Structure formats: C-alpha cells, structure tokens
C-alpha cells in the first residue's frame with residue numbers, strides 16, 4: 001500500500017496508478033487516495049511516477065467519427081448506441097448543456113469540447129472552429145489516451161448555448177469511447193489511438209439541402225445566412241476537415257441521385273459505403289459475391305419501388321491509394337419491412353440473427369435517412385463496430401472469437 005496523488009483509474013482491474021502532479025493541467029481526475037493495486041503488472045517505486053494502465057482486456061475501445069457540423073453525426077450516434085442497447089443520455093446531474101452521451105457500453109464525447117477559443121475568442125482572432133488554432137489537440141490526445149488506459153479525466157465542456165467554455169465534467173473510461181466531431185483524425189497522435197474510424201462525407205449540394213431543412217425550419221435562419229455560413233466555413237473545411245477522409249476505415253459518402261436526370265431537389269440520395277480492406281477486426285460487407293463487380297436493381301416482385309426506383313452497385317476500387325470495397329445504394333425504400341429482402345442478399349453484415357439490420361431500421365424509422373442508404377449504411381456500420389469491439393475483447397482475453405452469423 002502506498003499513499004500518493006493519483007489520476008484515478010476507475011477499473012478494479014487497473015494494474016496501477018500514476019502520480020505526476022505537474023500534469024494536473026491536463027485534467028486527469030486527480031485526488032488524494034490510498035493507493036492499492038489489485039493486479040500489478042508493473043510497479044516503479046518513485047515518488048512521482050507510477051505508470052498506470054487498465055488490464056488489457058478492459059481497455060477502452062476508441063472509435064472516431066468525423067464530419068462537418070449538421071452532417072448527421074448525432075443521428076449516426078443514436079443508431080450506433082442503439083445497436084448496443086440501452087438509452088444514451090447526458091451525464092446524470094451534470095451540466096444541462098453537456099455534449100456527452102453515456103449508455104451502459106458507450107460514451108460519446110463531442111470534440112467541440114476541445115475548442116481552445118470560445119465564440120468571442122474566435123471572433124477576435126478571426127478564426128473558425130474548424131481551424132486547428134481554435135482547438136487544443138494536446139489536451140485531446142492526453143485525455144483520449146488516458147481514457148483508453150483506464151483513467152478518468154476532467155474534460156472541458158464547450159457550451160453551444162452560451163458560446164463559452166464551461167467547467168469540466170468527469171468522464172470515466174467506458175467499454176467503448178466514441179469521439180465525434182470536426183477533427184478526430186486530424187492529429188496523428190489522436191489518430192493512432194483509434195481502433196476504428198468513420199468519415200461522413202456529405203456532398204455540398206446535400207449538405208446545403210439538410211442545412212436549409214434544419215436551420216430554416218427549426219432554427220429560423222434565413223436562406224442567405226445559411227448560404228453565407230456554408231461559404232464562410234468552406235476554405236477551412238477543405239483545408240482541415242475534408243482531408244481526414246483519407247485516414248478513415250469506413251466512409252459514408254452522400255451524393256445527389258443519378259436516377260433522376262439533373263435532379264436539383266436533393267431528396268433522393270446516392271449513398272456509397274467505402275470500406276478499407278485489410279483493417280484488423282473489420283471485414284467489408286459484400287453483395288452476392290465478394291470481390292466481384294455487381295449491379296443490382298432489386299425492384300421486382302419482392303420490393304416495392306416507386307419512381308425513381310432503387311439501384312445497388314458493389315465492387316472493388318481504390319480510395320486515396322488504399323484498396324477498398326464500395327457498396328452503393330441509389331434511391332429510396334418505399335416500405336421498410338421489405339428491407340429484409342435486400343438484407344438477405346448482403347454478406348458479412350455482422351448481425352447476430354437473421355433480419356437484425358431490418359429490425360434496427362424499423363426501430364428507428366423516424367430518424368432522418370431511414371428510407372435511404374444513409375440510415376441503412378449507418379446501421380450496418382454500427383453492427384460492424386459491435387463486431388469489432390467483440391473481436392477485440394475476445395482476442396485480448398485470449399478466447400476464440402465467435403464470429404457473427406451473417
């Protein structure tokens with residue numbers, strides 16, 4: 001037994017703890033405790049440096065989700081957390097404007113909380129929130145690494161209501177940590193901590209249509225102000241956000257349909273799920289025959305399709321020099337219960353029972369994108385992440401990995 005100041009490891013199986021008071025500015029959860037190590041793999045008798053790490057099988061799995069604002073991250077997160085069961089809610093009794101969502105298995109933190117400049121600060125310096133100079137990547141790295149190592153942190157909160165940085169909130173290491181926001185793959189050190197990464201790539205036309213729908217209808221903004229805000233963000237979006245897609249293990253690309261010539265309504269979407277080959281614990285989904293190039297129009301006797309119909313394509317491709325498999329869906333579903341027909345023609349879905357994708361889609365039929373490839377592919381990626389998590393846990397425990405059914 002030793003008495004020391006520790007950055008508290010929350011897991012009982014944590015192997016040891018650390019004492020480096022000079023690091024308190026990094027927001028580790030710091031307190032004076034009697035320090036007891038249950039299973040010590042490594043101890044170093046130094047007054048100010050005891051290394052800490054959670055027992056390997058308990059280490060937090062870290063997922064990164066990158067996208068611009070208003071591109072469907074929250075909707076995706078709701079689909080993902082639902083796959084693990086249990087409701088995701090803000091920390092109980094905490095800041096009502098917290099951006100964090102916690103469920104039994106997952107904790108989703110929003111990287112806006114690492115803005116180093118508040119709204120006024122950005123205005124004074126003439127930088128946008130997308131600019132790396134408005135974000136604290138050192139703190140982001142230190143805290144994500146700490147959580148991954150089983151250590152709770154006091155994470156700052158960026159308050160979107162006031163535009164100010166609020167007092168921090170305690171984040172305990174969950175089974176799965178999702179870091180979502182503008183820059184999860186921007187900093188190489190943070191990128192290295194990710195067990196899996198996703199980029200939501202929404203084309204300008206579609207982003208514009210979604211922004212109008214939300215910001216005009218729900219937030220009372222004018223068409224001109226929405227256009228101006230998109231234009232103002234574009235240079236920094238192109239410089240700092242968009243390039244992250246090259247690092248993503250999966251990209252969901254959302255484009256206008258090709259089924260309606262010169263469509264400018266932006267309601268019918270062509271959605272591409274780009275899946276990197278050779279990623280550990282992740283086997284891309286395929287249609288009919290793995291590695292072949294397939295074009296499929298499922299609108300026949302088993303799927304109701306009104307104009308302009310539905311078209312799937314699948315095949316190998318390259319993306320930023322990486323080998324990928326691409327599954328594409330253009331069009332929209334008329335009847336969600338018939339989705340089972342499409343699901344039954346896809347393989348490597350990592351479902352636990354026949355029809356699980358369809359069941360998830362029906363459960364959240366009211367979420368945006370439920371009648372097209374955005375919701376369909378987000379659900380599939382959610383199931384793939386569950387599978388990846390289960391494989392990581394099984395391999396750490398040295399148990400044979402029980403592969404998913406489909």
Ligand SMILES: Nc1ncnc2c1ncn2[C@@H]1O[C@H](COP(=O)(O)OP(=O)(O)OP(=O)(O)O)[C@@H](O)[C@H]1O
Pocket residue numbers: 067068069070071072073074075076210211213214368369370374375
């Ligand atoms: N798949 C979709 N299909 C149609 N509209 C969508 C879809 N996903 C999101 N939207 C629209 O975009 C808006 C923003 O979605 P969401 O809140 O999920 O995005 P976000 O990236 O979390 O936004 P922010 O970062 O601004 O909080 C929704 O209110 C909805 O209008």
Ligand SMILES: O=C(CO)[C@H](O)[C@H](O)COP(=O)(O)O
Pocket residue numbers: 068069112119129130159160161163182
């Ligand atoms: O790009 C964003 C990510 O959500 C926001 O614009 C950024 O976080 C700044 O927020 P606000 O506009 O509320 O000051």
